[in-house]
Amino acid sequence: MRAALRWAHSDLRTHRGEALFLVLATAGVVASLLLATALFGYATNPWQRVFTQAHGAHVWLHTTPGADTGRLGGLDGVESVAGPYPAAPATVASARGTRASVELRGTADRPAVGRPLLSAGTWLDPAAPDGVVLESRLARALLAQPGDVLTLPGTARELTVLGIAESPERRYRPGERPGLVWAAPSAVPDPGGQVVGLRLTDPDDTGYAVQRAVTVLGAGAIGQVATWEQARAEAQGDNRLLGQVLGLFGLGALLAAGLAVHGAIGTRIRGHLRDISVLKAIGFTPGQVVRVFLFQHVAYALLGAVAGAALVQAAGTLVPGRLGDAVGVWQGLPGHPVALLAVPAGAVLFIGATTGLAAWRAGRVPPVPVPRPAAAGGGRLSALARGALGLRVRGLRVPAPVVLGWRTAFTRRTRSPATVARLALPLLLIVVAVSAWTTIDRFHRDPEQIGLPAALTVRAEAGLGDADVRAMLERDPQVAAAYPGVEVAALVPGQTATIALRGLGTRADPYPYALAEGRAARGPDEAVAGQGLLDLLQVRVGDWVRMTVGDQPQILHIVGRSIEPENAGRVVSTSLDTLRQNDPRLRPTLHQVRLAPGADPHEVAERLAETGQGRLDVHTVTNPADGLSPLRGVVLGLIAVLALIGLIELLTAIGGTVREGERDLLALRAVGLSAREITAVTVVATGLTALAAVLTATAVGLPLARRLIDAQGASSGIGAGIARSPSPVLLLALGAGAVLGAAALAALPASRAARRRLADTLGAVA
Incomplete structure (x- = not known):
């Protein structure tokens, strides 16, 4: 043992740099894998915790006011029903001037299914008929806290924020998805529809349950379907992507580190063949020689793995931004101690396996010292090399x-x-x-x-004409173009999910979609679709698709695939003219605004909001x-x-x-x-x-x-x-x-x- 330790010590003194780099590289690999594990836990756990504690609904249906939702409770696979709750769209504004599109949902009591989890303030109070509870993401966007007063632009109504709650439903996204506001039924005087939630006995049967609900109520009675898978995917968002990137590169780096160790040991063995023969001649067994190399490099890997794990455990929460938050949440999860031990142990075992494969060659060295073998191709120069030595290029001999x-x-x-x-x-x-x-x-x-040519989304209050809105927008010197449009929820064939049907621009002034395949939609009934929609419907560019908006069918020819960063790509887009031909009742409800190069979207948004004098709801488009x-x-x-x-x-x-x-x-x-x-x-x-x-x-x-x-x-x-x-x-x-x-x-x-x-x-x- 003493001789083995002396050999390892002598080798360490000779190769200090390699040993240090191996320790640091192993620490970096382990830290990357642990951060990936933390991000995966962070991406899934917060939403799952809220869903479990809230006894969340697996399906939320937005129906017409007269739909007979009482029949849904008798469907096979439905465990319980939440609602129906009267709901109405609205726009609210905080005292700080921030606006948001919301869904007012009337509920007399705190529901048992989809129960909001209060994080601040109190629940609705019958003594405060104008009191509301805001979903937490909406509250952050409005910079609202309990006790603040919200106004409804265009009306004299005011709403008092009583509380802020967490919800497992799909989150508020400015300009894309309204935020959720719980209010007393009396605060929703003219509901445009109702909302009902279904909690299922088997969450995997979500698609079938939605299909049965549509069959019972009728396709014309359902305007929008939201499922728990969609809400979970949105909640995980970019955290899961970061975890995948870290995990992929961490595993790749671990493989590269293992191969580097294997090569280092193989080269070292070739350089110490005589010394290894001497060790065997004085009594070292092949197993002892192998163990010398194995112990030495596993010790380096173990030191690096412990350093990486200790670094993440001690300082991971100090990393600014999402990584620090992820580590903080992950450290409180039940599986944290297991992962903290398993990841470094796996890295050490992998490096130990590659070390053992290389060290096994040392055990095969004969105990009698032999001359070092000549390299392949060594000795005499090849004909090519001899020719190159005499070669001249433009009168100069090759060195x-x-x-x-x-x-x-x-x-x-x-x-x-x-x-x-x-x-x-x-x-x-x-x-x-x-x-x-x-x-x-x-x-x-x-x-x-x-897929984001527009920097701003503008919605006008009721009564303001399309021509007036466009004139107001185009007067701004930094507005390059304004495209009128409408976005509605549509039921896909099979009636198991809703997608976004979007009509933007006109044939005379088409919207500049970013196409990755096919061509732009120019003719009647032509459209482009995102990858998510193509995958959902299992169709390709060139196919025809049928969807339903209320009781109005829409049949479109997919002529191109657009890059769609919104709604998980489940978007089909055409011109406003095409949608009007199929449904003359449709009117523009929004304008997508493209700015001049170098314009600041936030500054232009503030200027347009001031120009509109409270009649325009302006949001910057979120860049993924x-x-x-x-x-x-x-x-x-x-x-x-x-x-x-x-x-x-x-x-x-x-x-x-x-x-x-x-x-x-x-x-x-x-x-x-x-x-x-x-x-x-x-x-x-x-x-x-x-x-x-x-x-x-x-x-x-x-x-x-x-x-x-x-x-x-x-x-x-x-x-x-x-x-x-x-x-x-x-x-x-x-x-x-x-x-x-x-x-x-x-x-x-x-x-x-x-x-x-x-x-x-x-x-x-x-």
């Missing part, structure tokens, strides 16, 4: 270090490709990470290319990239971890090249090469190896990044076609930095080896 460096880098038939592959893996993941960064930047810089801002810090951290892993592999490759070049020192000096030229041979060999890895990583990483990003876009409903590759300048800078850094890193050990004494060189060759 000998270039030819010999090429030979050193690529004549080892097995080890050279393996070295390039191990070094290319972290570089490939860096290319994917930079591609993700570039895609997010594109969302911010060019929102019109990802805003929720992905934490991903930038994640990408930087991942790049740093991957760079450490690449550095480990690079140090291993340099060490192997220097050791194997020791046998050629005498020959190189004999043919007249100076110490500087001999150093250049190793530097060129390292630079060429790094160049091959960079080219491989770029060639494989760019298409892989596009596929991964587009696959994520398709799964989220936005659709493929959003990925963008980094600029050639950035890729060239990354590649040049990697190659030049590798050459600079190899210069010092190569210079030391080239200046060794002849006696030392003879001893190494023997």
Whole structure:
């Protein structure tokens, strides 16, 4: 045991840099995987907790006022029914001037199904008929607190905020989905419909239950369907995406770290064949030799894993933004201790397995010292190398270090490709990470290319004509265009879900949809659809789809696939003219406003609200990239971890090249090469190896990044076609930095080896 510890200590002193980088890389990998676990828990748990405590409904139906909802309680699979509650759309404004579209829902008592969870204030009080309770997300948007007074623009009514509550229903989204306001039935004097919730015995039968409810009530009686899956997906939102990114890169980095350790041990074994033979000659068994390497590198991995876990546990909540919140919530979950132990243990076991595979070769070294084997292709120069030495390009002879460096880098038939592959893996993941960064930047810089050509959504109060609204908007110097439109909820074929049917622009002035497939909708009954809708209906571009708006059918020809960041891509869009042809009763209810380049949407929104004198409800369009801002810090951290892993592999490759070049020192000096030229041979060999890895990583990483990003876009409903590759300048800078850094890193050990004494060189060759 003492001899094994002395050997491990001696090896640690010789390779301090590699040991430090391995510890840091393992810590980064474990931290990434733990943060991914925290984000997954954070994405699912808060909504699930609220749904469970609120005894949430699995289906919410918005029906006409006269629908006989009492029949729903007798349907098979329906456990209980919430409501019906009278409901009416409205617009409320806070004293701070903030407006929001809301749904006033009348309820006399606190419901048992879909029970709101009060987070501040009190529930409705019969003594305060104008008192209301706001859903928490709506309250944050209005900057409202218990005791504040809300007004209904255009009326003399005022509502007093009594409380704020959490709800598992679909959340408020400015300009897209109204917020939820619970009020006394008397505060909803003219309901436009009613809302009923269904709690099911089997949540997996949601689609069937919705179909049965539509059959019982009639398609014309149901205006909108909202399910618990939709609410959960919205609540998880970008947190789940961040968790997937961290998990993917964490696993990739763990694989790269394991391969780097495997390569480092294999190179070290080849460099210490004589020492291992001596250890066996003095009594070490093959198992003891294997255990020396295994113990040493598992100790490094264990130290890094403990450091990474301790860092996340102690300082994870201090990370600003969503990551810090996620860690705080995750630390309070029941499965937190198990994950905190399982993730580092899994990382250590994986690195230990790769270490064991490499160390097993050390156990097979014979106990009798033998001369170190010559490298494949070593000894005599190949005909190609001999020809290159005499080659002249434009009168200049190719330098000998270039030819010999090429030979050193690529004549080892097995080890050279393996070295390039191990070094290319972290570089490939860096290319994917930079591609993700570039895609997010594109969302911010060019929102019109990802389905957000309009920066503002404007809704006018009743009685204000379309022509008046457009004239008011177009008078603003920073408004480039205003497109009238309408958005209604439509039942899909099979009547199991609702989608958004949108009519924007006219044939004379079409709305500039961002198309990823097909063509724009120009003729009658033509439309474009998001990926989420195509997946939901299992149709493709070129198919016809039928949907129902109330009792009015709409049959549209899908001629293109648009990039739709809203409503999980479950949107079908056509021109306002087409919808009017099918239903002349439709009138514009909103305007999508496109701004001039460089205009600030918030400033223009405030100016338009002042111009409208309270008659315009103006909202900025939410950019999905805003929720992905934490991903930038994640990408930087991942790049740093991957760079450490690449550095480990690079140090291993340099060490192997220097050791194997020791046998050629005498020959190189004999043919007249100076110490500087001999150093250049190793530097060129390292630079060429790094160049091959960079080219491989770029060639494989760019298409892989596009596929991964587009696959994520398709799964989220936005659709493929959003990925963008980094600029050639950035890729060239990354590649040049990697190659030049590798050459600079190899210069010092190569210079030391080239200046060794002849006696030392003879001893190494023997």
